[in-house]
Amino acid sequence: MVAVIKTGNSVHNIFNYNENKVKEGIAECIGEGNYPLEAAKLTGSMKLNRLLKQNELNENVKRNSVHISLNFDPSESALSNEKMLEIAFQYMQKIGFGNQPYLIYRHYDAGHPHLHLVSIKVREDGSRIDMQNIGRNQSEAARKEIEKMFGLVQAQEKKSTRYELIKPVVLSKIKYGRTESKSAVQSVLDHVLPAYKYKSLSELNAVLGLYNVKADRGEENSRIFKTNGLVYRTLDENGKPVGVPLKSSGFYSKPTLKFLQMKFLQNAKTAYQKKRIANAVDLILLGRSVSLSDLELKLRKEGINMVFRKSAQGQLYGITYVDHTSKCVFNGSDLGKPYSAKLIEQRCRLSFENEKEKRIPVLSETSKSNKHISLETNKENFFKDLQQDLKSLDFKSAVLKMIKVITKVENDVFYVPNQLKKASKKKKVRRRSNNL
Secondary structure (H helix, E strand, C coil), X not given: CEEEEEEECCHHHHHHHHXXXXXXXXXXXXXXXXXXXXXXXXXXXXXXXXXXXHHCCCCCCCCCEEEEEEECCHHHCCCCHHHHHHHHHHHHHHCCCCXXXXXXXXXXXXXXXXXXXXXXXXXXXXXXXXXXXXXXXXXXHHHHHHHHHHCCCCHHHHHHHXXXXXXXXXXXXXXXXXXXXXXXXXXXXXXXXXXXECCCHHHHHHHHHHHCEEEECCCCCCHHHHCCCCEEEEECCCCCEEEEEEEHHHCCCCCCHHHHHHHHHHHHCCCCCHHHHHHHHHHHHCCCCCCHHHHHHHHHHCCEEEEEEECCCCCEXXXXXXXXXXXXXXXXXXXXXXXXXXHHHHHHHCCHHHHHHHHCCCCCHHHHHHHHHHHHHHHHHHHHHHHHHHHCCCHHHHHHHHHHHHHHHHHHHCCXXXXXXXXXXXXXHHHHHHHC
């Protein structure tokens, strides 16, 4: 487990960051500490006001917000929300925030499981919590204890991947105008280029687009295309380029077209984990009616993004799958025809409930009424005839007649499934063989 602690001067910012993730469907508020109600019963204003009111007890504390992320190894993706809550409660207690109000969010926007904890530095009596060296001292001690307590992968054993674990949490979509564009794009490239397995520029852009970045060669007749140049662009929320294009040669890592083409060749020789994505799609669509947006959301919670390619008219013509766990990128057709854009749309339209209804014949009200009358009439006639027969017989003959009739009525009236009939025949054969 790796813990990252940050402080700030705005509770609004860190609260809105996490709540916006919830609205996007890539996070959920799974718990709280020292609130009057459970997280599920709290409104947004109730969550925020609890933090703001306590901060007002000491207005001299300028950096009064606390934002902590707890990051787990990718192999621990099966950790339940209940287990995550226990870990969060223990961690907050051990670093001295056990009595503070705090919110617990589980995020699904990276290739490893992680939590975000939102809290404040002002205590209930108005005093300030000293956080100097808290990461090196209290947090580090808490991490080691919790790893042993819950049997987690120890961060010290994963030093080579420690920076990689922390980075995706900090990394988020670039918002043009709010951050320095070049450094933000460089952070995205440093994370994506060495880690993901892409075989073409379009597959790479499927990953970069998740962070509002695009690698662009320009139009075929443009000078930059003819000279094998490459620029990186920042995108807005609609996927449209904004700002000044940044030359690939201007970045210290030199992510030029020549560099990328070498990566394409290397990645083409890599063994890919296609089954994870295919199985995840099949499991979600199995026996239920799921819309395309539902499928996208459910896959996102499994660490898989669906990137849609649409025409200018808004018609879907392609899907790329980005698996943040295996770091593999596939076009739908690479996985097989059932996962292509056209067939995924058809599979999502297919309603399981409608299919069941088609298989069950529906009688009209008139048919139902006529059938009911016919059955009642037949029943009355049957018992009248039986009564007359019994009057003309002695007691023993009447009993035998009744047994025969009752047995016959059961076989005629009640429906016996074919499966049961076959089973009974097999049993009879076995009995005969046993008798022999």
